[in-house]
Amino acid sequence: MFLLKLIIGILCGAGCYFILADFFSLPYIRTSKAINNLAKLQRERTSSLDIWLGNFASFLSKRIPMNEFRKQELAADLRTAQMDITPEMYMANAIVKALIVGIFAVPVLFILPILSPVILILAFVLYRMNIKSVSVRIKAKRLKIENDLPKMVATIEKKLQYQHGVLDIIQDFARNANPSLRHELNITAADIKSGNEHAAISRLEARVGSSMMSDVCRGLITLANGHTAEAYWASLKMKFADIQRQRLKAEANKIPKKVKRLSMCLLICFMLVYVVVIVSQIMSSVGVMFG
Secondary structure: OHHHHHHHHHHHHHHHHHHHHHHOOOOOHHHHHHHHHHHOOOOOOOOHHHHHHHHHHHHHHOOOOOOHHHHHHHHHHHHHOOOOOOHHHHHHHHHHHHHHHHOOHHHHHHHOHHHHHHHHHHHHHHHHHHHOHHHHHHHHHHHHHHHHHHHHHHHHHHHOOOOOOHHHHHHHHHOOOOHHHHHHHHHHHHHHHHOOHHHHHHHHHHHHOOHHHHHHHHHHHHHHOOOOOHHHHHHHHHHHHHHHHHHHHHHHHHHHHHHHHHHHHHHHHHHHHHHHHHHHHHHHHHHHHHO
8 A cells, every 4th residue: 555655656746747847848858958068058067957957947037026126136145156147047946946855745745644744844944045055155255265364464564565556466465365365356456457446446345245355455445545554454464363363262162062062962872772772671571561
């Protein structure tokens, strides 16, 4: 009976997929994969699963309602996170991935109905995680940039003795910066060459959205105005060194908590082993007494 329910659930799910694919005129996976590989949009070959999900997401992205403010805000976040995708496509990807998990609630309903709500909850959690993924990427990128800013400030302070050009300072440091900061500095350097220094530095500050980068940009604008402000860079170097020490101290303080958490899990596992043995012995004794 269980096997029959499983087969019925699988056949119903497959049937619904083929009916919907035909109704919405989705292309075959082989066709989409051939187009992607011929266009060479990616360095690596696109997997069949990505193509399959992409077709649904592309169809859904054209029908997602989104107000203009939310669209512009999400588009700015996607540019900051270096995600080459439209806001509608980003939302559609999150919805499709959640639906892929949620659709399993249909066959499970025939097999074990009590698990269907659990699957729906997992689908909702997956949707929330995908929606917040751009914020997570921005936060991680900002942290990488801030970790390299103390070195950048120290480098600028040393170069002030013989170099005052903002463009030269940015280009020189970009060669040794981490990829996240190098990307932003390269954009700023190109922006300075094609426009105004003050506007380019202001756009750098807006893209990163960090208080530490704001302090650096304030110093760069001072340099662009023709003032070295050596005292400012020296105080900023000390300030960033203190921030870096505080962050390292905070990371070090997290390690004992993780060790305690793992030790507690290990203790619970040992206790469960003893509880299972004791309960099994009690049940065996009760069976002998009443047998």
